[in-house]
Amino acid sequence: MNLAIFLLALFDGVAYAALVFIVALGLTLIFGVMRILNVAHGSLYAIGAYASVSLTGYALSLGFAPVLAFPLMIVSAVLVGILIGAPLEKFLLRRIYDKSEVLQLLMTFAVFMILEDVQRLVWGTRPYFDSSALQVLGNVTVFGVTYTAYQMILLPLIAVALLLGMRFFLRHTVTGKLITATTEDREAAQSIGVDADKVFLFTFVIGAILAGLGGALASPTTSILPGMGADMIVLSFAVVATAGLGQIEGAALTALMIGLGRSFAVYLYPEISVLVPYLIMVLVLLVRPEGLFGTPGARKI
Amino acid sequence: MTTTTEQSKVNARMKNPLFLLWIIGILAIAAVPFAMPSLQLLVSFAMAKGLGVLGVTVLLRAGQVSFGHALYFGISAYAGAFLMASMPGTDFVIVMIAGTLGAVLAGLLVGLFVVRYRGIFFGMLNLAFSMIFWSILEKFYHYTGGADGIRLPRPTVLGNTLDHVQFELVLFYTAMVLMVALGWFTTRWFASPIGQLFQTIKTNETRLEYLGVSPRRALLSGYLLSAALCGVGGVMMGMAQGVVTPEYVWWVRSAEMVFIAVLGGAGSVQGAFLGALIYEFVRTYASVYAGDIWQMILGGFLLIIILFAPGGLIAILNSLFNRGSGKGGTGK
């Protein structure tokens, strides 16, 4: 493998890892706080992508500059979080918090199924593609290898910013600490006046926005097709489970491992590229059953 | 009146009006090839799938969900196909045994690993193994036929080569007999000491450990049963369709099995088959008449079940037939 291929694989891996991390961050946040594994997260990702492309396409057709694509991505993400995420939590999930984990997960799976068809109804089955955002930022050449600045610089930057921002938010802001408190002991938090309902709603919406953002950010780099939500959700699950449920820093590390693993496999041994996330998950959990950073929950007797 | 759910009492109560319903149901199914032959294939598929769902149901009784049980469905079907390819003209019973053994062996290998985990990890690891197998099936097409899969030609029956109509009939009634026999066996297993120990994993593994029992071993025993049940379903499906593809182990198939188990009534043997039947019907007709939105319909269906009838169809039936008996839907 020469330097050029190595660098390409590296850049591919990091860009991909950044996207996966953003989505997984939302998923692990929701799981950490609410102990729900949100299957619909994949649909939120896909809808974020579709919405971003549609809005950008509309803006371009009105004659606006392509750089508008960036704020529109954020707009799409927020719309996804508020218009879909909020009602999902408030009207559906909230009703079954007392039920088993399986039922909660199946509810999110049912929503996933519904949203998959919604995507098909609204956007059809043809591929969508809009690379204006890539073009705005242009290319960068490193050691003779040319790559888009968007993927090489912007995506990882956003991922790192979100990681640090989330850490700061959870540890140093009042809202963040309320969320952390509710995660650690819901009853104790409620007994000191924390409105758990609000915390849950807020967390879920943030998580949903992150999923939508991941999709919006992914949209310039790939062709948007039906089923992309399903692919992403299985992948994010693998990341979250490998990292340890609710582990944010862990998710970053695992996303990187899986992103790099997959992209090097694509260049070196394509047959196993699809396998890589699952293999990594199995190998990690073999050695550390609670995930890389998960804390073993010992039953107190 | 204190609500009590002592098992034989529940069984006795259920046996009365509901038991009659099952008898009628089975007789109705038996009549399908003659009364409604156009439904025969659909019902065959439903019964095969139902066995797969039964495998998932067994694990639900221990409070665990597997999101990768399509693995056993598929391994069994491929084992059958490989057997037919290397030894054409094998008897269909041998094919079924081979398929089931393949599933059980895989169940042992995977099971030894996954029984160390619970909850989401258990679910996801099963998923991971099924997707690893899927990738192997897709990529190594020289051996596996890749995405197109491999054919499973009609096996012989007691030394005779049958035409496709006769074979489908044989398959139908075999599936029906297996449905009843394995359903009965599973119900008995749940009530047996080893089955009861298995189910305590749901409520108190600590106590299980303090009874001198290895929770992993207990879970493994049920896991092997579930892999076997899935395997029987898978090889039957393979024979019914005549071709086995990687799609058999695709993760959506696994999720479907969990869906059906909950739809029918999580933990209920009858629910597994009832759910499979209804699911096949809705899926077939919804995709014909409402092609674009059948997933939405099913999703909506599942939502309604979860919100208003979390015990599934069985719980609904129970409450219809056993009004005032207190708890229902535990599917004993």
Add this chain to the structure above:
Amino acid sequence: MSDVLLETRNLVIKFGGVTAADNVSLKIHAGHNLAIIGPNGAGKTTFLNICTGWIKPSQGQVLFEGEDITPLPPRKIVQRGVARAFQIPQLFTEHTALENLLIAVSARDHLRNPLMDMHAIPERDEMLHLLDMVGCADAADTVVVELAEGQRKLIDVAVALALKPKLLLLDEPTSGVASSEKHAIMEILIGALKEADVTSVFVEHDMGIVDRYADEVAVWNSGDVQLRGTPAEILEHPDVIRDVIGEGV
């Protein structure tokens, strides 16, 4: 001097800066009922956890019938004849009281036949009798999740007894039981244990129970056994009155 059934040697257990047990060397003789008393947080439950393999000590050994059981998981220790009842009852909450006992018995003997109905095992009557002994006969067919705490504690003890252990460890067996019934229950329990030649160790806060039913008392304080003697000796000891009994008044 009867045989030493359970022995700990130089047990040290530390976690997170706290020393829960410090150089504990203790011998428990067969056929005796040993009461363990001490202030809350003194490490009594932790001691039971170590003896049954739930926690591993930082240093030291636990021996049962002369065999080093320190590295063994709880289930292997249980297989050797140790049973336990817990401070918070550990029961199978979706099963009935009787089923909990039947499962306990089945765990030892009945795993061969997958078609046998657990309710048809030969020990069924014996288990009903056992339930009756702890005063919970009417709860036989009630699912545990519907039972009151007091009944659950008693059934927890019954489950431990169902295993026919050589050594029975009870963590506050009568807490949660109505005080009018405590003595009656203990009377039956100790009687049954003597008859079956079961050695028992019970953690207790009720000194009346300790006085009446213990052959020996060990006083736990700050992770170690400070004192040991007959109930008469211990309950009059000034340190005990100050640190342990004084609390309960």
